[in-house]
Amino acid sequence: MNSNEIKLEQNRVNAVVKKVNAKIEDTSKEYEKAKQETKNVQTNYSNNTSVNYFEVDDRIETSAELQQQRGLVNRVVENESIINNQLKKLKDLADSPYFGRIDIKDDDEPEIEKLYIGTSSFVDKNQEFLVYDWRAPISSIYYNGTLGKTSYQTPVGNQQTELKKKRQFSIKAGQIKNMFDTNETVGDEMLQNVLGQHNDEKMQNIVSTIQKEQNDIIRDTKSDLLIVQGAAGSGKTSTLLQRIAFLLYHSRDSLDADQIVLFSPNRLFARYISDVLPSLGERNMQQVTFSEFVAHRLEGLNVETIFDKYEISSSDHELKNDVSEIKGSNQFIKAIENYCNKIDGSEIAFNNISLDGEIYFSKEHIESIYDELPKLMQSKDKFLQTKNTLIKELKKIINDSVSKPWVDKAIDNLNSEQYHDLLKDYKISMFQDEIDERNYIAKTIVKNKLQKVYDAIFNGNFFDPYIQYMNFLNSLDEKIIPNKVIKEFSQNLEFHKISLDDVAPLLYLRSILTGDGQNQKIKYLFVDEMQDYSIAQLTYIKHAFPNAKLNLMGDSEQALFKNVETPEQLLQKLNNAFPTNHSRLIKLNRSYRSTYEITNFAKSILPKNNDIEPFNRKGKMPKILIRKNENQAIDSILKEIKSLGNKNKAIITKNMQEAKYLYRHLYNTINVTLMSDKDRSIPEESLIIIPVYLAKGLEFDSVIAWNVSQENYSYSNKLLGTLYTIITRAMHQLTLVSIGKVSNIISSHENKVIIDYKI
Numbered sequence: 001m002n003s004n005e006i007k008l009e010q011n012r013v014n015a016v017v018k019k020v021n022a023k024i025e026d027t028s029k030e031y032e033k034a035k036q037e038t039k040n041v042q043t044n045y046s047n048n049t050s051v052n053y054f055e056v057d058d059r060i061e062t063s064a065e066l067q068q069q070r071g072l073v074n075r076v077v078e079n080e081s082i083i084n085n086q087l088k089k090l091k092d093l094a095d096s097p098y099f100g101r102i103d104i105k106d107d108d109e110p111e112i113e114k115l116y117i118g119t120s121s122f123v124d125k126n127q128e129f130l131v132y133d134w135r136a137p138i139s140s141i142y143y144n145g146t147l148g149k150t151s152y153q154t155p156v157g158n159q160q161t162e163l164k165k166k167r168q169f170s171i172k173a174g175q176i177k178n179m180f181d182t183n184e185t186v187g188d189e190m191l192q193n194v195l196g197q198h199n200d201e202k203m204q205n206i207v208s209t210i211q212k213e214q215n216d217i218i219r220d221t222k223s224d225l226l227i228v229q230g231a232a233g234s235g236k237t238s239t240l241l242q243r244i245a246f247l248l249y250h251s252r253d254s255l256d257a258d259q260i261v262l263f264s265p266n267r268l269f270a271r272y273i274s275d276v277l278p279s280l281g282e283r284n285m286q287q288v289t290f291s292e293f294v295a296h297r298l299e300g301l302n303v304e305t306i307f308d309k310y311e312i313s314s315s316d317h318e319l320k321n322d323v324s325e326i327k328g329s330n331q332f333i334k335a336i337e338n339y340c341n342k343i344d345g346s347e348i349a350f351n352n353i354s355l356d357g358e359i360y361f362s363k364e365h366i367e368s369i370y371d372e373l374p375k376l377m378q379s380k381d382k383f384l385q386t387k388n389t390l391i392k393e394l395k396k397i398i399n400d401s402v403s404k405p406w407v408d409k410a411i412d413n414l415n416s417e418q419y420h421d422l423l424k425d426y427k428i429s430m431f432q433d434e435i436d437e438r439n440y441i442a443k444t445i446v447k448n449k450l451q452k453v454y455d456a457i458f459n460g461n462f463f464d465p466y467i468q469y470m471n472f473l474n475s476l477d478e479k480i481i482p483n484k485v486i487k488e489f490s491q492n493l494e495f496h497k498i499s500l501d502d503v504a505p506l507l508y509l510r511s512i513l514t515g516d517g518q519n520q521k522i523k524y525l526f527v528d529e530m531q532d533y534s535i536a537q538l539t540y541i542k543h544a545f546p547n548a549k550l551n552l553m554g555d556s557e558q559a560l561f562k563n564v565e566t567p568e569q570l571l572q573k574l575n576n577a578f579p580t581n582h583s584r585l586i587k588l589n590r591s592y593r594s595t596y597e598i599t600n601f602a603k604s605i606l607p608k609n610n611d612i613e614p615f616n617r618k619g620k621m622p623k624i625l626i627r628k629n630e631n632q633a634i635d636s637i638l639k640e641i642k643s644l645g646n647k648n649k650a651i652i653t654k655n656m657q658e659a660k661y662l663y664r665h666l667y668n669t670i671n672v673t674l675m676s677d678k679d680r681s682i683p684e685e686s687l688i689i690i691p692v693y694l695a696k697g698l699e700f701d702s703v704i705a706w707n708v709s710q711e712n713y714s715y716s717n718k719l720l721g722t723l724y725t726i727i728t729r730a731m732h733q734l735t736l737v738s739i740g741k742v743s744n745i746i747s748s749h750e751n752k753v754i755i756d757y758k759i
Ligand SMILES: Nc1ncnc2c1ncn2[C@@H]1O[C@H](COP(=O)(O)OP(=O)(O)OP(=O)(O)O)[C@@H](O)[C@H]1O
Pocket: 191, 194, 195, 204, 206, 209, 210, 211, 214, 230, 231, 232, 233, 234, 235, 236, 237, 238, 239, 554, 555, 558, 592, 593, 696, 697, 698, 699, 728
């Protein structure tokens, strides 16, 4: 690039930054004003809340006024946060106003137009776009188009144009550090720069280097079901987050961050990705782990977590997964649907509704209400109608009880304070006469007593989903679900426990029958690491958010403690389970996280014919340290760690048991932290020890894989995904330690590693 061209571009950067800085100044003043206004309104609000609360009669007025005040507080706080966000965006722009330029010429325009693309748009006082947001329709040319004729989607259809030039910039603190023209979608040179850097402990946005196939995923607005199968480190999570930012921009008026839910593998991961959307000026979506999601719906039960399950699976030498596989399968889900469609009232596990030993509604009575409803009505509608009828009947019971002697007695025993409390917001003057007043008090007493009965009806406690699920299991062929499995379920329940395998089928059954637990508001549902979910779990999640478009991202080859499927097998299974009109499947084969050497080694341990393409970033060869016993292995790890410096590094183990063992042997000698599923963040500047299931989705500058021996990783196919996941967490350096003979998953690929053999 000639120096004159660089000078011209730098001049433009200077001019834009100047205008951005001027806008920052104006916006800062606006922000100060907004802050002051919030303060004033809040002071006013707190002064007002302290008045009138002792005068019972004034309560109603006070609460209406308070609501109005609260609304005002919310509005000024929101206004302040909008301006604060604008300010943040502007500050980012002042540092680095854009990363790309496209020169385009439309057929009907005589002039070539130069457009600059950045993380958000910037318009000057004359309404001229000095920077276009990366998500604007026209910006897609930057990511998709090669020079020549091209097109882009606009709200009114496809627009043709000609791409004359594509230029990439790296700008920091208002200075162009690097710039070049390219015909590639987004040139590798830029990527080399970004990927060669060290891990920041938090995921970064990738707007300036989004690749073409990633861009297809990000900008998809048509699919109801979008499945992304991508190699380790191919940018699934990054793309997912950019996609959310895109959707929020694209549907600004109709989509809110709270209408998007992401199922993430664990809390560490949730924190790890939490900076990406705010860095693009967007609010984070809701995040939840599957365990949290179901535990919330099964309150009172101790739900087995995925981590409990991994711990058992990783040390279980038989790995008896058969029942687990059945309960997670599409066939099992179909069996539940059939069962629910067929059963009538007499087969539904109704419960009596009782209080203090007295039955208010017997299960026979509830069954008769249910059975009287039209045969063709869906079960969930029958449940709703039954609930409504029971509530009506309860109201009648309340009315009839008002004149019962026990109520008279209760009124007589009230002291004046209790009496006043029962009156609540009512004023004595509101009653016609004393009888009216007494009736009101009597009704309140009865209502209070029967509140628990009302709650039981409202919460659907007249139905026992556990018995129903057990009945369903019993209805299946003993060869599919042996009796001992049902017994185990029942015994677990006695101890208030439920295994993870039963959770999704049970909740699904409960929801089909009763209509409970569906959230209609959510519009987009994202599941990261989809390979760790059974079809039953995914079906239940989809069912729980009936109006959401489903986005599944994962890698069949990173399956933990179970057989690795080929991407085709996994995709086939998903397609069978979720037939939709607008489904789309995209594969990401290019892997960006690790050096060429690490990716090549990781690729070699997978079944042949995998499509993984290592990104050509050179680094050190991975190393295997083969040692005679654990003491020698630990000594070698200590030496290795010293050579790795202070950067972000992790020892990854198969399970928590191994992680604890290592921690006990290291914590006296070096600064090391043992990570558990309770942790929310990774400490900076410390070596961590982490079991593989908590390292899902994370990445480290250097990884040490603990004990990859044949003894520890002998059930090759079932532990292949586990080992592959560990290896692919490393960005720059990978060391494997083996006590004794190396696992045969690795040993036939020893030409891809340096072997350090000390036996
Ligand atoms: N287009 C891109 N430009 C720059 N960096 C990228 C790009 N795509 C991915 N990366 C980087 O590659 C690394 C891996 O990305 P990410 O974690 O999204 O991959 P993944 O497919 O979800 O990985 P895994 O399944 O192994 O957890 C990250 O450091 C990310 O920033």
